Amino acid sequence: MRVEHPKPRWTDRFLLLDLFEGLKTTFYELFQPKVTVRYPEERLEPADRFRGMFKFSYDRCIACKLCAQACPIDIIYIDVHDEQREVDGKMKKLKVLDRYDIDVKRCMFCALCEEACPTKPKSIWLTTKTYELASYDRNDLYFNMQELEYWDERPRYTGLPEENAPTQLEGQKMLTGGHE
Numbered sequence: 001m002r003v004e005h006p007k008p009r010w011t012d013r014f015l016l017l018d019l020f021e022g023l024k025t026t027f028y029e030l031f032q033p034k035v036t037v038r039y040p041e042e043r044l045e046p047a048d049r050f051r052g053m054f055k056f057s058y059d060r061c062i063a064c065k066l067c068a069q070a071c072p073i074d075i076i077y078i079d080v081h082d083e084q085r086e087v088d089g090k091m092k093k094l095k096v097l098d099r100y101d102i103d104v105k106r107c108m109f110c111a112l113c114e115e116a117c118p119t120k121p122k123s124i125w126l127t128t129k130t131y132e133l134a135s136y137d138r139n140d141l142y143f144n145m146q147e148l149e150y151w152d153e154r155p156r157y158t159g160l161p162e163e164n165a166p167t168q169l170e171g172q173k174m175l176t177g178g179h180e
């Protein structure tokens, strides 16, 4: 199929009006106050729709596996078994969770798992506003059921200890100073 593009006007070609239109935003931003957050001493509160770390509720979960089916990259691993339990005086067959793991290092935070979860409130959700789970070891980002439920008890990142703080390298001044 042939796509017809409108012919540019001569004013667009010679006066570069589109370019100035873009630069208008650049100039506007140049004079806005700059904001530097001194993390980790200061922390910004993410927006309400921010998708951060998962949280899981064992008590709410009905072990239906819909979240695992909805996950497009299959990183939710669920094992269940059936159990006979007494509910309101009657014996009922219930599904009981044995395993609920998420390989968070591969997650793309699409929240399809949260959307698929039928419980109200959700048993798995990503609106915890937490982004502080970076790790030097990829294996730390595989979370099991207990870790997904209680990760907020992990200590928060407090910054590098003083002895590990970055030091100025010899010759660094010359490199960063440019003209010396």
Ligand code: SF4
Pocket (backbone or CB within 6 Å): 070, 071, 072, 073, 074, 075, 076, 102, 106, 107, 108, 109, 110, 111, 112, 113, 114
């Ligand atoms: S948010 Fe992560 S775990 Fe959930 S469906 Fe998307 S990729 Fe899978």
Ligand code: SF4
Pocket (backbone or CB within 6 Å): 060, 061, 062, 063, 064, 065, 066, 067, 068, 078, 116, 117, 118, 119, 123, 124
């Ligand atoms: S988290 Fe929700 S969707 Fe996943 S197994 Fe539990 S109840 Fe089902």
